[in-house]
Amino acid sequence: MRAVTFDRFGPPEVLGVGSVPEPHAGPGEVRIAVRTAGVAPVDLALRAGDSPSRDSLALPHIPGVDAAGVIDEVGAGVMDHAVGDEVFGAVDVARLGGASARFAVLAFWAAKPAGWSWQEAGAAATGVETATRALDLLGIADGQDTTLLIDGASGGVGSIAVQLAVARGARVLGTGRPGSHDFLASLGATPVDYGPGLAERVHALGIPRIDPALDVAGAGSLDELVALAGGSESVVTLADFTGPARGVRLSLGRYGGQPDGCHGLERAADLAVRGGFRVPVQAVFPACRAAEAHTAAAAGPRRGKTVLDLTGLTPHI
Structure with a gap:
C-alpha cells in the first residue's frame, strides 16, 4: 500500500510517500481505509528522533497517531462496529x-x-483522549463550580480541553497570544495573554486564585500555575517533564490497547451531535505535502490541528 514514511530521523524533509506492507486487524481491532490523519506533537517528536521511543521504532516508519476513515476489516471480538x-x-x-x-x-x-467533516474526525482522537484524561485527573466533574486555567489553550489539545471542560460546567481561563483571543472566546473560554506575568493578568480579572490548572504548552509556567492553584497537587502538565520534580503530575498518553480515558471519544462525539463540541482545524495538506504539514504543525500561532488528507492514497473511495 502507499503511505507517508520516513526511513531516518530528521527534519520534515525526511518524509516522503512510498510503498509498505498492508496491516491487518487483529482481535479487538478494526482496519480502516483512511480518509484523513492528524499531525500531533508526538508525530513531530517521533520523526525528529526526539521521542523516548526512538530506539524501539522500526524504520521505515509511517507517522500519524490519529485517523478517520471507513472500516474495511474487523478483528475477532469486535461487536459494536462493522x-x-x-x-x-x-x-x-x-x-x-x-x-x-x-x-x-x-x-x-x-x-x-x-x-463532522473528515478533517475534524481525523484530528480528534488523541486530543480528546488526552484532554479527557487530564480533566479527570484534575477532578473536573459535571456541574461542579470550578475555575480552570488552561495554559496553551489555542492549540490542538488545548482547544479541545477548553470545550470539554466547558461542557462539564467549568469556567475556563485560556491563555493564548492576542491574535488567538477571539478564537478562545468562541470556544467558551475567557482569554488571557500567554507568557510570563500570568498571575498578575489573572488577578486583574478579579480572580484571586483558580481551582485546578492544566499546562498544555510546556513553556515554563509551572511555578506560576502552582501559585495560582494553591499547590502542586492542583496542577497537571502534559508537556513539561520537570513537573514531577515540582510535585506536579505529568500525564502522558498510552497508545497501546485501550488507554485511560478512551471513553472520552464517545462522549465527545455525543457532544458534537448536540452541537456542543467541534475540532478546530487550522490547515489541511495532501499526503504529498507531508513535510509542509509537519512544518506547519510545529509553527505558531496554533489555533487547532493540522491534518493530512490521505484520499490520494485510497483510489477506491
Missing part, C-alpha cells in the same frame, strides 16, 4: 505503525459524528 462504518480513532504506533497511509489499524475508536 465493515462500512465511518469511525475516528487512534493507532497503536509501537505495534501497528502509523496512520498516514492507505490503510490503518485502530486500537481504539468511536463512530464519526455525521456533522
